[in-house]
Amino acid sequence: MPARLPSWAWVTGLTTGAIAVVAVLGVQADQGTKPTASTSRPSTPATADAKPSAEPKEEEKGADASAVPADSGTGRRIVYSLDTQQVWLVDASDAPRRSFEVWPGTVDPDPGTYTIGTRSEATTGSDGVDIEHIMYFTAKSGVSIAFSNAVDGSSPPPAEGRQTGGIRVAKDDGEALWTFGTTGTTVRVVD
Numbered sequence: 001m002p003a004r005l006p007s008w009a010w011v012t013g014l015t016t017g018a019i020a021v022v023a024v025l026g027v028q029a030d031q032g033t034k035p036t037a038s039t040s041r042p043s044t045p046a047t048a049d050a051k052p053s054a055e056p057k058e059e060e061k062g063a064d065a066s067a068v069p070a071d072s073g074t075g076r077r078i079v080y081s082l083d084t085q086q087v088w089l090v091d092a093s094d095a096p097r098r099s100f101e102v103w104p105g106t107v108d109p110d111p112g113t114y115t116i117g118t119r120s121e122a123t124t125g126s127d128g129v130d131i132e133h134i135m136y137f138t139a140k141s142g143v144s145i146a147f148s149n150a151v152d153g154s155s156p157p158p159a160e161g162r163q164t165g166g167i168r169v170a171k172d173d174g175e176a177l178w179t180f181g182t183t184g185t186t187v188r189v190v191d
Contacts, residue, residue: 066099069190073113077186078147078177080167082108087147087169089180097180100173103155105164107143114138114187119178122151131166133178137187140165147181149174 068088072079079088080102089098114137122132130151138145145165153171169177181187 066096068094068096072190073186073188075186077188078116078181079188079190080109081190082111083191087167087173087177089176098173098176100169102147102173103168105143105145105166105168107140107145107163107165109138109140109145109165109189111189111191114189116181116183116185116187119181119183133169133174135178135181147174147177 066088068079068090069081072088072090074094075090076092077090079090080086082104085102085104087100087102088096091097116135116137118136120134122130123134131148132151134146134148136144136146141163143163143165145167147167147169149169149171151171155168
């Protein structure tokens with residue numbers, strides 16, 4: 001008669017399996033994300049007078065895009081603005097260290113506070129594009145939402161009819177985000 005496994009071993013095995021399934025589904029969701037903007041956009045240091053490439057909303061005109069949104073919390077964090085499609089890397093003293101534009105997928109995260117969970121250094125997207133610096137922080141409607149960049153810096157258009165949660169960044173911004181956004185780093189999503 002085979003030895004019986006203790007209950008904690010079953011729970012550990014099931015939990016590990018569930019985490020692996022979520023990670024695989026998240027990578028698959030992110031792989032379908034292909035940003036639509038040109039990759040020739042330079043990253044913007046937090047101290048530069050950067051302006052979003054799209055026409056700002058009336059109430060945002062004249063606002064300094066390098067200024068961290070007022071409703072984005074405090075302390076060390078990654079701030080993502082849905083309206084301006086911009087990310088800030090903010091240090092513990094609330095000073096922005098880097099600011100850059102992003103290309104969101106088709107599924108936006110809800111405004112709120114999250115943390116970086118699973119990180120994956122690199123994989124190949126379902127479209128054949130190699131992606132790297134994948135950092136998952138939430139899911140919505142069954143779609144994992146993560147930051148990533150294409151290894152070759154490309155930004156092909158999103159796959160038609162697919163729900164994607166990848167928030168793509170330029171290659172150099174992806175490297176900075178990867179270094180800054182360790183597991184457990186706060187991500188604050190604002191309108």
